[in-house]
Amino acid sequence: MTLESGKGKATAGDEGYLSDESDFYGSPSAQGDASTKSHFNARAAAFSPVEYWTHHEPTLTEQADANAAIKASALNESTELHNPYAGQPCAWQLGETIPEFLQRLPPDTTLRSESIPWIYVANPFRKARGAIAANEEAPPGEGSRWSEFVERATTLLNDLRNIRHEIEKANEGKAASTITRIFNKEKENVVQEILDTAVETRCTTGKWMLFVPPTTLPETWSRIATATSTNSLGVAAKVAPRDPYSTSTSRLICIYTEDFSNIQDVIRVLKALKELGVVEGSGKQGIYYKCDAYTYLGLNSQNEHNIKASLYNSIDILKKPPSPTISTKPTPTTSHSTTTTTINPKPKPKSTSKGIGTGIGGGSKSRGVKREG
Numbered sequence: 566m567t568l569e570s571g572k573g574k575a576t577a578g579d580e581g582y583l584s585d586e587s588d589f590y591g592s593p594s595a596q597g598d599a600s601t602k603s604h605f606n607a608r609a610a611a612f613s614p615v616e617y618w619t620h621h622e623p624t625l626t627e628q629a630d631a632n633a634a635i636k637a638s639a640l641n642e643s644t645e646l647h648n649p650y651a652g653q654p655c656a657w658q659l660g661e662t663i664p665e666f667l668q669r670l671p672p673d674t675t676l677r678s679e680s681i682p683w684i685y686v687a688n689p690f691r692k693a694r695g696a697i698a699a700n701e702e703a704p705p706g707e708g709s710r711w712s713e714f715v716e717r718a719t720t721l722l723n724d725l726r727n728i729r730h731e732i733e734k735a736n737e738g739k740a741a742s743t744i745t746r747i748f749n750k751e752k753e754n755v756v757q758e759i760l761d762t763a764v765e766t767r768c769t770t771g772k773w774m775l776f777v778p779p780t781t782l783p784e785t786w787s788r789i790a791t792a793t794s795t796n797s798l799g800v801a802a803k804v805a806p807r808d809p810y811s812t813s814t815s816r817l818i819c820i821y822t823e824d825f826s827n828i829q830d831v832i833r834v835l836k837a838l839k840e841l842g843v844v845e846g847s848g849k850q851g852i853y854y855k856c857d858a859y860t861y862l863g864l865n866s867q868n869e870h871n872i873k874a875s876l877y878n879s880i881d882i883l884k885k886p887p888s889p890t891i892s893t894k895p896t897p898t899t900s901h902s903t904t905t906t907t908i909n910p911k912p913k914p915k916s917t918s919k920g921i922g923t924g925i926g927g928g929s930k931s932r933g934v935k936r937e938g
Contacts, residue, residue, distance in 0.1 A: 646689040649697050649704035655806075656685035656699070663791050672786045672816065673779060675806040683803040686789075690796040691823075702857040703770035703801050703821035711861065714766040718759045718862055725755045725870055756872055763858040764826055770800065771825035771856035771876065773835060775843065776815040788841045789818060799823070799834045825856040825876055828887055835879055844879065851879035 650656030657666040663686075670684050682699055693704040705711060728751050736744050763769055777785050782804075792798045799822040807816075822834050831854060838844040844852060854877035866874045 644690075645692075647692050648687055648689060649693040650685050650687050650699070653685070653699050655681040655683060656687065657790065657794065659689060663787075663794055667783075667787055667790065670806075671783065672804045672806060673782050677806040677808045681806055684786075684806055685801065685803045686793045687801045688793055688796055688799065691800045693800075702819075702860055703772065706767060706770065706800075706823060708767045709769075710766040711768050714763055714768040714858065715861055717762050717766075718858065721755050721759050721762070722862065722870070725752060728755075729870075752870060752872065759858065759862070760826075760856070763856065768858055768861075769824040769826060769856070770821055771831070771854055771858075772799075772819040772821045773838065773852055773854050773879070775818040775820070775838075775852055777818055777843075778815050782816050785843045786818060788843055789820060789838075792837065792841060793820070798837055821857075825854070825858075828882075831877065832882060832886060835882065851881075853878055854882075 646659055648656075648659050651658065655670070657663065661669070666686070670681070672684055675681060675684060680699070685699070687693070687704055691704075692707060694707070697704055729748050732747050732751070733744055736747065775785070786804045789798065789802050789804075793802045799820050801821045802819060803821075804818045805816045820834060820838065822831055824830060835844070835852075835854075853875040855875045859872075859874060864870075864872050864874055868874065
């Protein structure tokens, strides 16, 4: 194939190098006119980039690009960032990059100590209280009243303990299964009251829990820490440092959300974790979500009341999300604005409770002890 170029012809091998608009090498027929080459060589040698940009009038496109950069810079400078873990050696600091933080506190080799009980990252876009203790759960939100919650909820658990004793006394000699059935009905009501109290006192933070093998720990934590710092996950995250005395074959990573009763946000964070590739899309067990209210009350998987320690399971919540209803209770503002809901996954016909995220209905404050005839 040949291309016409003035009076001469350029072969296919010249395509992309010569054009009708360029005569730096002279006309094609002359194969480089000496005077033309000399002229442009002289111009190139005399060109001064510094002088050019000093006197250069910017084009409209260049002006637009510059204005956009100035606006972006102003936005970044005006954005107020927060770090409730400021000054804590076990946490990411605003003055360091995530790679620097990961290099300073690598989760696979950093030893657990009094000053490093966990390794933390807080979402800098979420307004939180000032410096907090390093051994606590999620940074407390504005308006949270944890002391009040723990006091009231502890009273409810003490009531539940007394209820069981009364049921056992009233049904002495009955089968253990009968006593358990009566007690479970009362337990559902108390559990619902505890969660309602958590919402009322704005103590609603909770976490998805990942148990990660050492081989994938650095990469998994790196992804979660980065996403948390860029406002793509929840309000904070933490990972367990290495404990030389532990026999566990995995490490715990907690990814915190603002409000366990906001089912939309809880699912959003779960889906974000799946997109990061740190949560398997299928499996027999999945991962579990636990509210901090239970943690502060010491309600683990072996608690004396046999209260289920987790609120949600990743497989179940994605397969069949609890049906939400609009809550009228005040809830904290989050960086991800979504409708705040209360949840009643298994509504009971006779219940008058709103049923917040428990998988348990009930909520009646009646505490009368029943006797099975």
